Amino acid sequence: MDDDPVVQGILKAISQKRLKPGTKLGEDALAQVFATTRIHIRQVLAHLASRHIVTHFPNRGAFLYRPTVQEARDIFAARRVLETATVSTVIDRLDDAARARLRQHIGRETADDRNDRWASLALTADFHIMIAELAGNTVLFDFAKELMLRTSIAIATFEVPGSPDCSPDAHPVIADLILAGDKAGALAAMERHLDEIEQRLNLGVTAPDPDDIVAIFQDIGIAPAKRGAV
Amino acid sequence: MDDDPVVQGILKAISQKRLKPGTKLGEDALAQVFATTRIHIRQVLAHLASRHIVTHFPNRGAFLYRPTVQEARDIFAARRVLETATVSTVIDRLDDAARARLRQHIGRETADDRNDRWASLALTADFHIMIAELAGNTVLFDFAKELMLRTSIAIATFEVPGSPDCSPDAHPVIADLILAGDKAGALAAMERHLDEIEQRLNLGVTAPDPDDIVAIFQDIGIAPAKRGAV
DNA sequence: TATGATATTATTGTAATCAATTTTTACAAC
DNA sequence: GTTGTAAAAATTGATTACAATAATATCATA
Numbered sequence: 001m002d003d004d005p006v007v008q009g010i011l012k013a014i015s016q017k018r019l020k021p022g023t024k025l026g027e028d029a030l031a032q033v034f035a036t037t038r039i040h041i042r043q044v045l046a047h048l049a050s051r052h053i054v055t056h057f058p059n060r061g062a063f064l065y066r067p068t069v070q071e072a073r074d075i076f077a078a079r080r081v082l083e084t085a086t087v088s089t090v091i092d093r094l095d096d097a098a099r100a101r102l103r104q105h106i107g108r109e110t111a112d113d114r115n116d117r118w119a120s121l122a123l124t125a126d127f128h129i130m131i132a133e134l135a136g137n138t139v140l141f142d143f144a145k146e147l148m149l150r151t152s153i154a155i156a157t158f159e160v161p162g163s164p165d166c167s168p169d170a171h172p173v174i175a176d177l178i179l180a181g182d183k184a185g186a187l188a189a190m191e192r193h194l195d196e197i198e199q200r201l202n203l204g205v206t207a208p209d210p211d212d213i214v215a216i217f218q219d220i221g222i223a224p225a226k227r228g229a230v
Numbered sequence: 231m232d233d234d235p236v237v238q239g240i241l242k243a244i245s246q247k248r249l250k251p252g253t254k255l256g257e258d259a260l261a262q263v264f265a266t267t268r269i270h271i272r273q274v275l276a277h278l279a280s281r282h283i284v285t286h287f288p289n290r291g292a293f294l295y296r297p298t299v300q301e302a303r304d305i306f307a308a309r310r311v312l313e314t315a316t317v318s319t320v321i322d323r324l325d326d327a328a329r330a331r332l333r334q335h336i337g338r339e340t341a342d343d344r345n346d347r348w349a350s351l352a353l354t355a356d357f358h359i360m361i362a363e364l365a366g367n368t369v370l371f372d373f374a375k376e377l378m379l380r381t382s383i384a385i386a387t388f389e390v391p392g393s394p395d396c397s398p399d400a401h402p403v404i405a406d407l408i409l410a411g412d413k414a415g416a417l418a419a420m421e422r423h424l425d426e427i428e429q430r431l432n433l434g435v436t437a438p439d440p441d442d443i444v445a446i447f448q449d450i451g452i453a454p455a456k457r458g459a460v
Numbered sequence: 461t462a463t464g465a466t467a468t469t470a471t472t473g474t475a476a477t478c479a480a481t482t483t484t485t486a487c488a489a490c
Numbered sequence: 491g492t493t494g495t496a497a498a499a500a501t502t503g504a505t506t507a508c509a510a511t512a513a514t515a516t517c518a519t520a
Contacts, residue, residue: 001280027472039504042472043276050231050280052372059472059511071368078369085311138301139308139380142282143373150369257502269474272502289481289502462520469514477506484499490492 006034006044014053014064014152015125016118021066021157025054053149065153069203072154076198079147083128083194084187086135086144087174091183098134099179105130106175125152127171131178151197158201166197236264236274244283244294244382245355246348251296251387255284283379295383299433302384306428309377313358313424314417316365316374317404321413328364329409335360336405355382357401361408381427388431396427 001007013019030041045062048054054062067075090098105127112120125148132144170193177186231237243249260271275292278284284292297305320328335357342350355378362374400423407416 001286028470037504038472046231046273046276047280050277056231060513061472074367074369077367078373081311081315081370137304137307139304139377140311143308147369258500267475268502290483291502463518464520465516465518467514467516469512471510471512473508473510475506475508478504480501480503482499482501484497486497487495489494 001043001047004044004047006030006036006041007047009034010044010048011053011149012122014149014156016121017152017156018118019064019156021064021153023064025062025064027061051146051149053153065150067150067154067157069158072158072201072203073198075147075150075154076194079151080191080194082140082143082147083131083190086132086137086140087178087186087190088183089135089137090131091178091181091186093136094178094181101130101134102175102179106172109171124166124171127175155197155201158203160200160202163200166193166200170196231273231277234274234277236260236266236270237277239264240274240278241283241379242352244379244386246351247382247386248348249294249386251294251383253294255292255294257291281376281379283383295380296387297380297384299388302388302431302433303428305377305380305384306424309381310421310424312370312373312377313361313420316362316367316370317408317416317420318413319365319367320361321408321411321416323366324408324411331360331364332405332409336402339401354396354401357405385427385431388433390430390432393430396423396430400426 010019010025025045027038027041027045030044031038034041045054045056049056049062053065055065056062109123109127112123129141129145129148132141135141170189174186174189174193177189240249240255255275257268257271257275260274261268264271275284275286279286279292283295285295286292339353339357342353359371359375359378362371365371400419404416404419404423407419
């Protein structure tokens, strides 16, 4: 199911932040876009709902998940837990193949001209997924993939427009510390990196515009998610 | 979907180890057992497959997940990562309500007469889930629930018959250390506890009976999962 | 103009039916 | 007694049509 082209397409659109949280994913519309049947789409949406990528409202349809502020914080807290563990494990079991993959990825990141914003976004997410993969634990790997997706949605929900996702040298620094076997340094760098990403989001309890009832209720945990991108 | 009575029933049967790994979960059979329609069962099985509780083989049906030795180890490694993190968080944010819930649960565990093996099994799993809940992170809470389920399946797959799941005083000891605010002690106790559970399983590469071709291929990672409990 | 009720449209959910695949059973051959 | 083949039965998967619900549009009314 995870290798289904429709699932891949939707996940790709999410990680590239082309789909906005709250967007309705209509069955007929998706069936037409991907040239498939409504049943197929229905199965895909059920799968995405099981993975908290999509929220299903009875008789209303599926909407791209919209995290609350608290859930966004929880996602980052979970990432700190998991990714420090995977970084630590990667350093412990570093071999030539792992070193090569790390260097290769950093090479691609630095060579990225950042003109193609979509490709750049996918590339930065791949760094974290690769580290989880190198840790060699399939369970943590699955969790990491899910967390990266939910992070993309959280960023799309709470980012302040115009700011980049993270500083361009964060990944090379972490990779170098891993390659050097500096566990304490790598862990600290990873935590700083995640903190930085989280702090660029607008997760503060800034008093919303008194006229913006959507933002007001959203702060209480009530998401609209009616139709369209809201 | 998680609160669906059929899902609840299947998950309960798994955590009580009444369902053996590899068991076929036929659509018609389940529909009859739960007095519902095949469509409903089909949705439930798809959901369980998304959560790695069940494995779906095309045109063959759904079978209760059977982890390999490596995956079982990965599950326990993931639990060490997550549960040490949640224990640490629980100690940091311990309040009266949390203390009361901890004490209440330990009270129920010690009062348990262990005559009802099924209830006892559910109770021990609840301890770990409760700790994840007290940590107050919904993401980690969801992961913890999934890991507990997969642990139940792993135990059912690899336990040596007759041995208890864990020593009866492990949970009270951990709870006392948490209540005392002894973070280092609680973390160490939790790790010991998880190690103990894992080591009671037969995850070693003991040379299988040369005639038991099922065990032989299972060691290589090829699970039979044909039909029935194998 | 804004609000409320009603009818229409569109979308999701469910049931029934049919096709495809697999598993079982039966039987023949070595 | 085991192996191989073929037919039969059972189970899963897909298509279709229909029912239920929600969203939209229309119209009346204050």
